Amino acid sequence: MSAAPSSNPDAPATPGLPSSPLDPQVAALLELLARVKGPPLYAMEPEDAKIAYEKSALILDINPPPVHMAEDLLVPGRDGHAIPVRLYLPREASWAEPLPLLVYFHGGGFTVGSVSSHDPLCRLLCCQADCMVLSVDYRLGPQWRFPTAANDAFDVLHWAFAEADKLGADPARIALGGDSAGGTLAAACAIEARNAGLAPALQLLIYPSTCARQDTPSHRALADGYLLTADMIRWFFSQYLNGEASRDDWRFAPLDGGGTGAEVGGVCPAWIAVAGYDPLHDEGVAYAEKLRAAGVAARLTEYPGMIHDFFKRGRFVPAVAQAHADAAAALRDAFGTSQD
Secondary structure, eight states, X not given: OOOOOOSOTTSOOOTTOOSSOOOHHHHHHHHHHHHSOXXXXXXXXXXXXXXXXXXXXXXXXXXXXXXXXXXXXXXXXXXXXXXXXXXXXXXXXXXXXXXXXXXXXXXXXXXXXXXXXXXXXXXXXXXXXXXXXXXXXXXXXXXXXXXXXHHHHHXXXXXXXXXXXXXXXXXXXXXXXXXXXXXXXXXXXXXXXXXXXXXXSXXXXXXXXXXXXXXXXXXXXXXXXXXXXXXXXXXXXXXXXXXXGGGGBTTTOTTTOBSTTSOOTTOOOEEEEEEEEOTTHHHHHHHHHHHHHTTOOEEEEEEXXXXXXXXXXXXXXXXXXXXXXXXXXXXXXXXXXXXX
């Protein structure tokens, strides 16, 4: 594992490397993972990597909180594919008083991950934010290349607004959320919503991937040793992208990609979480800055001692509970249901 930052205040700073130390439990977790034998995901065949991720995803996560109801549904895609989604309810929906709704996209580099791998997190947000959560099983690479995941996300976005009344959801209080690659999709959906005249209440972006090329200081300084590595990122994107030109499309890179969504003026407000020891740190910060420059309210919350994917490490890292609470509070603020 890479060394922690020097405690010597006179030591020269390394661009992209945080000045704060790793959270002690995160450091212990990384040491434990380093001793576990087995190939990394990027050394596996894609199908094997998907299975390995599913088996490991829940080991370090919190116990799934109980919800009032969880129901699996299918959403029609533009090409006839039925997109699986899971709808969580914190309590019985009332047609007279509809519930707010979070449309959530899981992380996994567009290659691994599922509704099941992110079930505990979606349940927690459902409970703590007192909202419906619609978790989306969009199609993954390498079988389904770009822009399939984005198209699936956009189709579910439009369906959620169109069917909100039938679901018992309030169309005026629909948020978009996701972590990592799911954060990319949530950010792209916010742009798609603006283009379509829809008005989400919030985009909840948890350590989102937003840039076309992974060449920021945090990518260089944190390329190895902090769970998400440069090799893994390259492998993920090689499974998803259908060509180098796709890298510069806004649906993949909402920060610096081109096309009709290159500008972000008029998109919904954002809450963006970034981790200090995450290669994606700088692009999350830069996306908040891009939104603010376009006049969009964007709240950036830093977790200096954390690593990528820390939202799903709550069983071993107690400090994750505060980040969960922060995300739920951001949703409550956007929905107008903040607790006193």
